[in-house]
Amino acid sequence: MKIKLFTTSVILLLITFYSCQKIENPKNICKDCGSFDLSKITFTEKISDLTAKTEVWKSAIVNDDNELKSEEEVTKKDVAKLYKYSFANAQNLILGSKPFTYNGHFDFNSLQILTDPKNKIIAFNATIFYDGKMEDINDFVEYLKKENKSMKMTKNGMLGDLTVYQWFSDDRIIQLVKDDKEGVEETMIDGKTTKQKSTYVKLTIYDSSFLKNAINTIVDRDIDFALYHDSHFIKN
Numbered sequence: 001m002k003i004k005l006f007t008t009s010v011i012l013l014l015i016t017f018y019s020c021q022k023i024e025n026p027k028n029i030c031k032d033c034g035s036f037d038l039s040k041i042t043f044t045e046k047i048s049d050l051t052a053k054t055e056v057w058k059s060a061i062v063n064d065d066n067e068l069k070s071e072e073e074v075t076k077k078d079v080a081k082l083y084k085y086s087f088a089n090a091q092n093l094i095l096g097s098k099p100f101t102y103n104g105h106f107d108f109n110s111l112q113i114l115t116d117p118k119n120k121i122i123a124f125n126a127t128i129f130y131d132g133k134m135e136d137i138n139d140f141v142e143y144l145k146k147e148n149k150s151m152k153m154t155k156n157g158m159l160g161d162l163t164v165y166q167w168f169s170d171d172r173i174i175q176l177v178k179d180d181k182e183g184v185e186e187t188m189i190d191g192k193t194t195k196q197k198s199t200y201v202k203l204t205i206y207d208s209s210f211l212k213n214a215i216n217t218i219v220d221r222d223i224d225f226a227l228y229h230d231s232h233f234i235k236n
Helices: 002-020 134-147 208-212
Strands: 056-062 067-070 080-087 110-115 121-130 152-158 162-168 172-179 184-189 192-197 199-207
Touching: 121 208, 134 162, 134 172, 134 199, 172 208, 199 208
Parallel strands: none
Antiparallel strands: 056 067, 056 080, 080 110, 110 121, 121 199, 152 162, 162 172, 172 199, 184 192
């Protein structure tokens, strides 16, 4: 009996030990690198590591007019203010299906990372055209509300039947944009039209470096990293 009790205690201790261990994100993002948890991004990751093993499209926001140029278009005369790294995943062939998760509560299939000129990560966004139920998206919103209950939250409407949720603190802003209704995408295959749910969801998280360096003025009209404010919202 004593041996059985001892064995049971050891098993319980091992379960507790492993459950308490913090599982870190893989160093690289790629199809075979394992799921990448967006909730665990520390903003201290090296962009060179994250992009080392997969196809990435790099662009730059340059000069006083904040023009967006591809890496190939940037010249020596251009002054780069910010860099964008877009992880390509056409038809889920490069990174696989939904390679990005948010603590297991919702999955995304594309990612963009924004860095300063020294390649320090200052923001990221993840998107998906979700083929499931709107209920799943609403559950994710409720999860974010609970997770960030200590932060100031706002909710606003935008043109295009979109809703924007924002959470604010001194060192971080979280912005979630979603369709108000389930979307539908029509596809023509062999002369036959098929319909599939396709509901837009986009999560953007801005770090303290973004907030402290007035970068929101640089990306104010940027479709990827604009931090929405009163001029974007529908007035009731």
